[in-house]
Amino acid sequence: MAFVLASVAIFPFLLFLLLLGTASANGLSKSKLSGRxxxxxxxxxLSVESGNLRDWDVVPSKCVGYVQKYMMTAGQYWEDSKVAVFTILEYVKTLKLVGDGKDAWVFDIDETLLSNIPYYQQHEYGGKAFDSKTFEAWVLEMKSPALPSSLLLYNRLLARGFKIFLLTGRDESQRNGTVHNLFQAGYKGWAGLILRGVNEQGSQASAYKPEKRAELVKKGYRLWGSVGDQWSDLSGPYEASRSFKLPNPMYYIS
Incomplete structure (x- = not known):
């Protein structure tokens, strides 16, 4: 009887802890992170990179300083990117390409081949809500530098004989500026640059990118690999044989 009474007394307390944990999880999903x-x-x-935390709008205010430090030159971000690229290169060593011109690899552009850190330095490293107008103005400046490890990977894949396709969420109207920026950053020799057409404006990346991968597959291309900084770059129908996510804690794209 004493055990039963104790259990009854403890149950409300356990329920309170459960509700508290749920409230904390909901707070995280709304980017209201507590603690310093x-x-x-x-x-x-970690929750962002693993895809556990989704549909968030801005970096929590108490984590802006952390993200800034993480993204700084010679910071952990650059080391994490290197490790990801070395992992990809190890995978590439295991592949036996057919060599018929249909062995393909897909890259995203922003925060995958090109870095927009100079832009996000002026916008609290993702701590401010995304502004499409100011970002478009930044794109038109054509000053995004290459991610060094990604440029290394890109050139290694070209040398290996892959046909490289760049699949980006940028608009078709930004093609000339994007091409110029890519050339300036050291990227050349891609087989295709795929941008959003007029009828694709506003569609989610998680729907738009699989559709474009499907078009490549239907043309006979074998997608051996895909690299992006968002899970929406990589997942969905017509995934590559292997998909590799690069780090990016500054923003989320669905």
Whole structure:
């Protein structure tokens, strides 16, 4: 009887803890992160990169400083990118290409081949809500530098004989500026640059990019690999044989 009474007394307390945990999880999903420790922000970033945390709008205010430090030159971001690229290169070593001109690889552009850190430095590293007009103005400046490890990977894949396709969420109206920026950053020799057409404006990347991959597959291309900084770059129908996500805790695209 004493055990039963104790259980009854403890149950409301356990229920309270459960509700508290649920409230905390909901707070995370709305980017209202509590706590000041770097470890808490590290946990937030891990949830972002793993795809556990979705549909968030801005970096939590208490984690802006953490993200800034993470993204700084010679910071952990650059090391994480290198490790991802070395992992990809190890995978590439295992492949036996057919060599008929249909062995393909797909890259996203922003935060995959080109870095927009100079832009996000002026926008609290994702701590401010995304502004399409100011970002479009930045794109027109054509000053996005290459991600060094991605440029290395790109050139290795070209040398190996892959046909490289660049599949981006940028608009067709930005083609000339994008091509110029890519050339300036050192990227050349791609087989196709795929941008959003007029009828594709506003569609989610998670729907638009699989459709474009499907078009490549129907043309006979074998998609051996795909690289992007968002899960929406990589997942969905017509996925590549292997998909590799590069780090990016500054923004989320569905």
């Amino acid at each position: 420790s770097a470890s808490r922000c590290e946990g937030w970033r």
